[in-house]
Structures are given as structure tokens and as C-alpha cells.
Amino acid sequence: MLKILLSDVTEWGRIQWMFFLFMVSGTCSQCTVDQPPVVTAALGHDAIMPCQLSLSDNVKMVIPPVLYWAVLPQESDDDKLWPPSENYKERVDLLDKGLYSTNKSVLFRNVQWADSGRYQCKVSITTKAGRFRRLGNASLLVVHDTMTFNLSGHNNSLLCEVNVTHDPGFVLTVFHDGYKLQTGDSSASGDSYSYLPFVTLSEAVLLRSNGTYECQLHLNEDLITASIFHYHPPEPKDAGKNVSATDQPDKLVEYKEPWHLYTALLLVPTIFLLVLLTAMLICRD
Template sequence: MLKIILSVVAEWGWTQWMFLHLLVAGTCSLVTVHQPPVLTTALGHDVVMPCQLNLSHDDKMVTPPVLYWVYLSEDTENARVWTPSEKYKERVHLLDNDLYSSNKSISLKNVQWADSGKYLCKVSVATKRDERFRRKGNETLLMVYDTMMFNLIGHNASLLSCEVNVTRDPGFVLSLLHDGHKPQSVDSAAGDYVTALPYVTLTQNISVWGEGKYECQLHLNEDLITKSTFHYRPPVAGEPRDAEKNASSVSEPGAVVFPEPWLLYVALLLVPSTVLLGLVTALLMRRS
């Protein structure tokens, strides 16, 4: 095996060999912190904010890692989320209390509009391969939305209105459907911006022109965040025109996590090892 390595050095030269050695060695000792880029949650709900510490298989922590979660503020100093500052006291908890756990995710309870914004996870760790150092994730943007209101308006109950308050972001969009299809006539409002408020109000209206299921959906870019369904039955002749008796509305709040491309990370880590293995195999075939 030593002769093969020396042959590689002779054919590639010392510069290329050192580059390959450092590339592979860096892969073996890689320590990373991963966060999802975006999280959404309903106002007043709890949300899990993932943070994962990853070490290479042949490395090991020698001391418990020290975790830092911070809220990144543009106007004031960054607020400490973990360990909790006064703003987050009794609202933030670790998901895994094992000191040596690589899961550094936290749970934020009773999310408010003021919690919207970017969060950063940082971990200080000492491993057998390296001395103590700090790694940080790529930030997580937390976006909040309120309960969606979807109901009949007007004296003749001929108009459906959908309204929801959301974190200020152009990616939030409302869409209306009737029996799974987009109607032709929809009145929409991009958002009611009030400087003093930490949210914007999105509104869309649709004329009720037939029996069936009407649905209002809140999207963030291409992802469905929450929806509300309204079932309408026109009044039968002789019945009183009571909108409440002829309709029902159901909201379906939820939370969406935009995951990290884990398969891409794995593929990038495997590339240097695959190159080295292919090189050694080629040299062995040439010698045989």
C-alpha cells in the first residue's frame, strides 16, 4: 500500500497530493451545525426550532458541547434565546437534555408576533481530533400567521371573504378555490400595511354563485401553510335565507418546516473519498 501511495505522489506531484490529503482529512473531521432556513407557526402555538450538530463517524466529543441560541435583531442587540434571557424565560426548553446529545433543538412556547425574525444556533465543542472551536448554523427565519377568517359577508350573503394576519413577507399569498378550481372573479388585497403593527392583513373575496366547497389557502411561496374550508348549500324555496344554516366553515391550521437538503450534504461528503478510492483502484489495475 505504501508503494502505491508513493507512486501516486510521484505521478501527481506533491502539490496535488497535499490538496487531496487535506480535502479528505477535512471531510473526516467535518463538524457542522444544521438549521432549516424557514419555519412557520400559528400565533399562540408552540414551535420546534431544529438544530443538529453533526460530527464525522471517526471523531468524538471529549466535553459536553456548549449551546447558544440567539435572536438576530437589526434595531437592538441580539437577544439570548438559550440560555433564556428575560424575554424568553419559561418559554424555551431543550428537546433533548442529554449533555452529549447532538440534537440541540429547542421548543419555543406561545409564539407571539414579536418572535418573528431570524434565529441562529451556535455550538462550542471540543473533539478528539481538534481542540475546542465554535460552529454556527445558517439561520432560521421564523414566520407567524394568525387564525384565518373565512365567512359570508353582506346582507344578501352573496360574498365570501377570507382574511388572515401574517408576518410581513411578500412570499405570503392567499388563494381561493371552488370545488377544487380557481374562480374567475376574485377581489384581492395585497395587504393592509400599518407601520405600527408587526403584521400585515391579507384579504380575498369571492362571489358565492353555486353550491359546493369553497376553500381559502395561505401559501408561503409554493408551500401550503394553512387553509379554511367553507361548505355552502343554497336555501331551498320556502326556507328562510339564513346563511348560518346553509353553510359551515372549518379551519385547518398547521406548521410547515422547510427541510435542509440532507442528501446533498451526504453526496458532498462522499465525493473526496470516492475520488481517492477511484484513484487507488485505477493504479492497482494498471499494475496488474
């Protein structure tokens, strides 16, 4: 009888334990941390590192969650983006400072080349069912510099350049008046200098006609930044100087009648006749 009773108690405890595990696992599955796989930032500018805590409606936190942002690979516990370790002091702040806020994103100020890398959001949650830690899938922070255009008068070509962190997904594409130009693969002149934190992508195209040239930087399928160059061919230096006469419109010259000459010619014989008539009259008298 005792064995049967003990067996029943043991079975009941096992059922309770399984029920507890089921409840805990169900609670855990209802708490997730979402991060984007890639975050891009311009060199020297601020970047937002998104992190969103998602809870089911039936999950209630009994105390404020605890947030950590780890730098991967994490070599020590002190290497954290949040709370900021020595390398990140006064450069990182919470976007939402509410105690029970589910927005765990941070603002990363003045991003530099050395900041490129992987960052993981970790949130410790305490509910009535217990305490759990949830991890995001980590975000890769990639950095790019300002895109520049260089116009070469020697071979009449346009060179588009930009510095980016080491990532094979970066691609430069050049368009002319909205049409993609056929160019080779973007060359990375910094590949031979592996100690540099960036590579220089460049793409050159011949300027065959005027119009708008646009250089776009893509990371995989996403447009990161673009720059536009308006090109107008220069005018020839001696334009208009060596123009043949046939190129000029004909001009009509209007000559006026010499009425003064006609009058003078008529007056001379008239005066001569008057003088002769006057002399004849004097002689008769």
C-alpha cells in the same frame, strides 16, 4: 552546517504547522449545524426551532457541546433564545436534554407577533483536535393568525382573511370543489400601518354555486394553513306557496252508487200496491 540544520528545523516546523492546519480544517468541515430557512408558527401556539449537529464518524466530542441560540441582529450578548434571556424565560426548553445529543432543537412556547424574526443556532464543539464553534444559517420565524371566512349576504360573496407577519412570500388562494378560482393578488390591508407587527391578507370570491370552498395560505411554495367552507344556497322564502294547479298531480274522485235511494224508490210503489190490494179485499167482504 548550523544554517543547514536550522533550515531543516524551520522547514520541519512549517510542515508540522501545515499538517496541523490541514487536520483542523478537515475536522471543521466534518462538523456542521443544519437549520431550516423558515419556521412557521400559529399565533399563541408552540413552535419547534430545529437545529441538528452533524458529525463525521471519526469525530468524537471529548466534552458535551455548548449550545447558543442567538436573536438576529444580536444587539447584545444578553439577547439570546438559549440560554433564555429575560425576554424568553420560561418559554424556551430543549427538546433533547442529553449531554452529548446532536439534536439542538428548542421548543418555543406561546409564540407572539413580536417573536417573528431570525434565530441562529450556534454550537461549540471540543474534540481531540481542538475546540470549534459551528454556526447555522439562521431560521426565519414567521407567525400567522387563525384564518376566518366572512359570508356577505349583500353581494353574495365569501371573504377569506388571515393576519400574517410581514413577508412578501405569503399568498392566499381560493378553491371551489378542488378547482382554483381566478382571483386578483391577495390584498394586504395592513400595509399602510407599518407600525403593526402583522398585515391582513384577504381574498373575496362570488358564490355562484353550492359546494366546498377552500382558502389556502401559502408561504412561497409551502402550504401553511387552510380553512374549508361548505356553501348551500338558501331556499326561497315563499317556495311552494305560489304553485299553479297544473303543477299539482290530478286526483281521481270515486263516487259510490246510491243504493239506498234505489231501494226507497222501489219500495214506495210496492207499498202503495199492497195498500190498494188490502183495501179492495176489505170492500168485497
